[in-house]
Amino acid sequence: xxxxxxxxxxxxxxxxxxxxxxxxxxxxxxxxxxxxxxxxxxxxxxxxxxxxxxxxxxxxxxxxxxxxxxxxxxxxxxxxxxxxxxxxxxxxxxxxxxxxxxxxxxxxxxxxxxxxxxxxxxxxxxxxxxxxxxxxxxxxxxxxxxxxxxxxxxxxxxxxxxxxxxxxxxxxxxxxxxxxxxxxxxxxxxxxxxxxxxxxxxxxxxxxxxxxxxxxxxxxxxxxxxxxxxxxxxxxxxxxxxxxxxxxxxxxxxxxxxxxxxxxxxxxxxxxxxxxxxxxxxxxxxxxxxxxxxxxxxxxxxxxxxxxxxxxxxxxxxxxxxxxxxxxxxxxxxxxxxxxxxxxxxxxxxxxxxxxxxxxxxxxxxxxxxxxxxxxxxxxxxxxxxxxxxxxxxxxxxxxxxxxxxxxxxxxxxxxxxxxxxxxxxxxxxxxxxxxxxxxxxxxxxxxxxxxxxxxxxxxxxxxxxxxxxxxxxxxxxxxxxxxxxxxxxxxxxxxxxxxxxxxxxxxxxxxxxxxxxxxx
Numbered sequence: 416x417x418x419x420x421x422x423x424x425x426x427x428x429x430x431x432x433x434x435x436x437x438x439x440x441x442x443x444x445x446x447x448x449x450x451x452x453x454x455x456x457x458x459x460x461x462x463x464x465x466x467x468x469x470x471x472x473x474x475x476x477x478x479x480x481x482x483x484x485x486x487x488x489x490x491x492x493x494x495x496x497x498x499x500x501x502x503x504x505x506x507x508x509x510x511x512x513x514x515x516x517x518x519x520x521x522x523x524x525x526x527x528x529x530x531x532x533x534x535x536x537x538x539x540x541x542x543x544x545x546x547x548x549x550x551x552x553x554x555x556x557x558x559x560x561x562x563x564x565x566x567x568x569x570x571x572x573x574x575x576x577x578x579x580x581x582x583x584x585x586x587x588x589x590x591x592x593x594x595x596x597x598x599x600x601x602x603x604x605x606x607x608x609x610x611x612x613x614x615x616x617x618x619x620x621x622x623x624x625x626x627x628x629x630x631x632x633x634x635x636x637x638x639x640x641x642x643x644x645x646x647x648x649x650x651x652x653x654x655x656x657x658x659x660x661x662x663x664x665x666x667x668x669x670x671x672x673x674x675x676x677x678x679x680x681x682x683x684x685x686x687x688x689x690x691x692x693x694x695x696x697x698x699x700x701x702x703x704x705x706x707x708x709x710x711x712x713x714x715x716x717x718x719x720x721x722x723x724x725x726x727x728x729x730x731x732x733x734x735x736x737x738x739x740x741x742x743x744x745x746x747x748x749x750x751x752x753x754x755x756x757x758x759x760x761x762x763x764x765x766x767x768x769x770x771x772x773x774x775x776x777x778x779x780x781x782x783x784x785x786x787x788x789x790x791x792x793x794x795x796x797x798x799x800x801x802x803x804x805x806x807x808x809x810x811x812x813x814x815x816x817x818x819x820x821x822x823x824x825x826x827x828x829x830x831x832x833x834x835x836x837x838x839x840x841x842x843x844x845x846x847x848x849x850x851x852x853x854x855x856x857x858x859x860x861x862x863x864x865x866x867x868x869x870x871x872x873x874x875x876x877x878x879x880x881x882x883x884x885x886x887x888x889x890x891x892x893x894x895x896x897x898x899x900x901x902x903x904x905x906x907x908x909x910x911x912x913x914x915x916x917x918x919x920x921x922x923x924x925x926x927x928x929x930x931x932x933x934x935x936x
Contacts, residue, residue, distance in 0.1 A: 628671040628679045630686050638662050638669065640695050641686070651697040654889060654926070655704040658682040659880035672880065674861040676744040681707050715740035722753065726760050726778050732809035739782065741789045746858070752789065755843055756782050762839035763832075772831055780818035780836050783811070787819075799823045857883070864921070867910055871903060885922040886911070892929045900925045 632638065642649045642662060649660055657678045661670040669686070673679045685707045689695050692703075719740030723731050731739075742753035763781035767774045787802030794801055803820030818832040822840050861879040864886055868877035873894035878887045888907065890900060904925040911921050 628683055630669045630671055630683055632667045635667060637690055648695055651700045655701055656682040657878035674858045681711055718743050726782060728779050735809050738786045738789055745789050752785060756785055758843045759839045762842055763835055766835055776814060777832055777835060780815045780832050781839055784819050784822050784836050784840060797825055799825045868907055888925045890925060890927050892927050895927055900927045
């Protein structure tokens, strides 16, 4: 209910109450009281009318303001729609104008083409007439020639064709022979140029692996701690790493001797950790050597990853990345295998650019061409075929697999990458100072020496030390008795004497060790 209606009703109720009060009063009371009540009622009624009028005016004003606001909003909406319509009309006019221009251009082009077609038709007619006149003249000339040569046109044509064929055949053979000779000369010159430019653009390093590492000490006092009481520390270290540790009078230095670079690196890092830590005893040595061996395995993976990233090779299988990392600790004829493979990959990339081949594929084949030289287990297969099998196993493309398998001509070459890898391998390996075959044969002899020991039952570890003059064999105490150890030493020495060729003599030492271990709880 509106406020002004409540005010009016209140006034009316007051007036009625006044009247009722007036009626109920005794007639004998003072009339002034009645009149006073009536006046108050009239005043209230008058005030209610005034308030109602004010409220009514206020509502009208609010209604007008609301109407004006709605009208303004509607006008704005109408204005926006008019603007959109205006923009649409403007774009339509522009499109219409553009279409009209295109129509005018097409009409003009059509008119020009029509004129050119008429000109061509006219010229064609003139050429047809001229051609007919020439044919008439040619027939007349042919007739005169037939009269003079006493040969028909067909006979003269056949005789002329035979002579031209013979002349063309002779000229063609001479030209072909000349082109072949020029091609051979040019190809040889271009090949020499590409090879020379490639060799000049690739910086080479001589990487000769030795079989001895020097471990420097801060003082000679550490030597006694490394040897241990009665030499037990150094014996455990040699047994765990397979490296011969030579402690002599060389000041502040210990010599680590082993043909396997991985073993030498494990021994060197283990010695460094033990000397730095200060705790050197058999249990600690075994713990440090095992941790170092795991560290070297992780480092091999990191080396492989860095190598493939440096060469820009992507998508290589993790196992192949690990194989690439193992190349760091292998040598081929005295040349570090990883450096050799990196060098071949760079050479292949440079030559592939010169020859217009796939550079990334060439680098990939160059890096992986010698992966067969780093097997975890010895194999009788040539390293090229073994590497090809690995590449096929881990999803390499056929071109790369063929280049790996064919770089020593074990299989037939089926792509241009194969001779490219073969040439780059020869460039990297044949340069002066790159390889030493004596060292490679020496390392192979030590591997064969260790392999002979592993052929006997009960052998746990076998290490060739002292440049192959001694074979140290560790046997399982549960399987080999003391008497059997002596007999085993004799049998191994006899097999070495029968199966191998070596300078001097080889000492076979069989070590049987018994351990008793208990845990206090």
